[in-house]
Amino acid sequence: MKIVNHAMVTYHYKITDSEENQEIESTYDNAAQQYIHGITEVPKGLAEALVGKEKGDVFDIVLPPEKAYGLYNPEAAGRVPSKYVFLPGGRAVKGKLKPGTPVEVRTEHGMVEGSIIKQGLKNMDIDTNHKLAGKTLAYSIKILDVRDATSSELSAADSCNTGCGCC
Incomplete structure (x- = not known):
């Protein structure tokens, strides 16, 4: 069967920052990734490249930021009062956080994932860009x-719509 909309796809991947030639993440030593083509989110360029592929296919593709996780948006970084910042899972922040620590920020639109740039006494500088935004990925x-x-599976994925790629 070829990959088309509503196909359940199981695959391994390795992502490398093509500019720094540094491996970012891989599933080859862990459980394979699964997604439903056309419903569950994967980077746009990857979804396009997967169309028509089938079991056993092996390939490499380089995605510019626009086809991967988007361009880096400097406006997605800013200062937030500490009372709105939580550790993943809604846990309270206790103590000093290192730059790059993943956090969740409570906004008027719900929780938004981000990472610490700098922590002050009453405010934190947070970056809500995806950690791979602005990168060309292989x-x-x-x-x-x-x-x-x-x-x-279709029903569960359709009702999920979190954008996490976990459904």
Whole structure:
């Protein structure tokens, strides 16, 4: 079966920052990634490259920021009162956080993921850009399985819509 909309795709990947030739993450030593094509979010350029691929295919692709996690937006970084900043899972911040520590920021639109730039006494400088925004990424992909998603998988993924890619 070829990858088309509503196909459940299981694959391994390795992402490398193509400018620094540094591995960023990989699933090859862990559980493979799964997603439902056309429903569950993966970077736009990766989704486009996966169309028509099938079980056993192995390929490499380089994605510019616009096709990966977007351009870096300097306006997505700013100062936030500390009372609105939490550790992942809504846990209170206690003590000094190192730059780069993942956090969640309570906004009028709900919780937004970010990372610490600098922590002050009453405020924190937070960057809400995706950690891979602005990077040109090289992907190495191995398709392990392609099948029709079940109706329950489609229903669960359709109702998820968190953008986390975990559904």
